[in-house]
Amino acid sequence: MSSADRPQLAYLTDALNELKQKGTHFRLRVLEDQQAPVCHYDGKQVINLASNNYLGLANHPELIEAALKATRELGVGSGAVRTIAGTMKIHMDLEEKIARFKNVEACVVFQSGFAANAGTVSAILGKEDFILSDELNHASIIDGARLSRAKIKVFRHKDVAHCEELLQEVANEPGRKLVITDGVFSMDGDIGPVDKLGALAEKYGAIMMVDDAHASGVLGRNGRGSIDHFGMHGRVDVQVGTLSKAIGALGGYVCGSRDLIDYLYHRARPFLFSTSHPPSVAATCIAAFDILEQEPERIDRLWENTRYFQRELRRAGFNVGGVNTPATETPITPVILGEGRLTMDFSRALFDEGVMGTGIAFPTVPEGKARIRLIVTSEHTRANLDQALDTLERVAKRMGILQ
Numbered sequence: 001m002s003s004a005d006r007p008q009l010a011y012l013t014d015a016l017n018e019l020k021q022k023g024t025h026f027r028l029r030v031l032e033d034q035q036a037p038v039c040h041y042d043g044k045q046v047i048n049l050a051s052n053n054y055l056g057l058a059n060h061p062e063l064i065e066a067a068l069k070a071t072r073e074l075g076v077g078s079g080a081v082r083t084i085a086g087t088m089k090i091h092m093d094l095e096e097k098i099a100r101f102k103n104v105e106a107c108v109v110f111q112s113g114f115a116a117n118a119g120t121v122s123a124i125l126g127k128e129d130f131i132l133s134d135e136l137n138h139a140s141i142i143d144g145a146r147l148s149r150a151k152i153k154v155f156r157h158k159d160v161a162h163c164e165e166l167l168q169e170v171a172n173e174p175g176r177k178l179v180i181t182d183g184v185f186s187m188d189g190d191i192g193p194v195d196k197l198g199a200l201a202e203k204y205g206a207i208m209m210v211d212d213a214h215a216s217g218v219l220g221r222n223g224r225g226s227i228d229h230f231g232m233h234g235r236v237d238v239q240v241g242t243l244s245k246a247i248g249a250l251g252g253y254v255c256g257s258r259d260l261i262d263y264l265y266h267r268a269r270p271f272l273f274s275t276s277h278p279p280s281v282a283a284t285c286i287a288a289f290d291i292l293e294q295e296p297e298r299i300d301r302l303w304e305n306t307r308y309f310q311r312e313l314r315r316a317g318f319n320v321g322g323v324n325t326p327a328t329e330t331p332i333t334p335v336i337l338g339e340g341r342l343t344m345d346f347s348r349a350l351f352d353e354g355v356m357g358t359g360i361a362f363p364t365v366p367e368g369k370a371r372i373r374l375i376v377t378s379e380h381t382r383a384n385l386d387q388a389l390d391t392l393e394r395v396a397k398r399m400g401i402l403q
């Protein structure tokens with residue numbers, strides 16, 4: 001059955017045609033081997049600068065071994081949601097491990113970072129409450145805010161004074177207030193003002209929540225995240241992280257007080273109504289946190305590669321943020337082109353020449369701020385990066401993007 005046979009679905013085809021006309025329609029690229037610095041997408045060998053596999057853990061031999069061992073011993077599925085019969089000891093072991101790592105009382109793991117954010121925000125707030133949210137916060141925070149039915153106040157990106165103005169406007173309202181920011185913003189790579197917003201939240205008696213999806217494994221001691229980076233331990237009530245990026249597997253988690261976590265057990269809908277991870281995923285993540293403790297040099301390499309790559313891109317004349325967009329401070333490296341069609345064409349041309357970088361256009365980023373997002377990892381060699389830099393420069397000159 002296709003939409004052509006179903007007139008009630010014709011509007012979907014129309015919407016896709018509109019994207020095609022704008023040049024922002026995409027096809028999924030298919031990875032044919034492992035998530036690695038050099039790999040094959042759609043039959044083509046490319047230098048992979050598109051994944052969030054910051055520390056190369058997605059195919060780390062010890063993690064693979066941990067997954068296999070857990071599968072052999074514990075099976076492939078957990079069989080139920082956590083509250084019915086799907087809480088396995090290995091889930092609890094992972095949560096204890098993360099709680100110790102993050103220096104908090106307790107932790108609960110969700111099926112994804114998206115579920116962690118959306119499930120938590122919608123559980124802890126209700127329609128009498130207020131959410132003060134950075135305009136560039138992740139979609140999962142926005143969706144959680146909408147699901148909560150709380151009143152949403154959006155402050156300008158990283159504008160702490162604007163957040164305070166909004167807090168003042170609602171200070172006398174009876175509802176609870178939640179200040180929420182990404183620790184690292186996923187499209188620009190800049191760091192959220194967790195310290196200043198945390199202090200502001202305390203001043204107004206608001207709950208403070210940080211989404212550290214891109215900060216965990218990247219910022220702070222051994223990758224403990226933005227709260228550690230800013231020395232804010234004990235001052236952020238709700239810390240979200242993901243197991244899908246630097247940790248290399250899949251999932252999300254919330255860290256905080258024992259009561260916060262117990263409350264989420266009872267109220268967070270993805271926890272209550274969706275089956276928990278297979279044991280292999282939990283085992284993989286436990287092994288990954290061991291590696292963060294044992295191999296801090298991975299994080300050092302990530303930062304060395306980041307500094308080198310971004311310096312060379314700037315030297316070549318690319319806009320890697322900071323002009324009309326935030327300046328990156330992390331391995332997330334936007335190459336801003338502005339126009340959606342040009343960006344998608346550039347991304348396709350780079351792919352044809354062996355460099356995989358994601359083209360991102362409206363609505364994921366604002367109109368006029370389309371970009372290629374490049375992410376270096378600890379595992380790229382200098383030769384990989386140099387080859388990618390050469391290609392970027394050559395293709396950009398050919399397309400008139402660089403002089």
Ligand code: PMP
Nearest residue numbers: 112113114138186213242244251
């Ligand atoms: N928060 C941010 C800032 C993200 O970039 C992402 C991933 N795109 C998520 C949350 C969701 O994490 P996950 O992929 O584990 O669902």
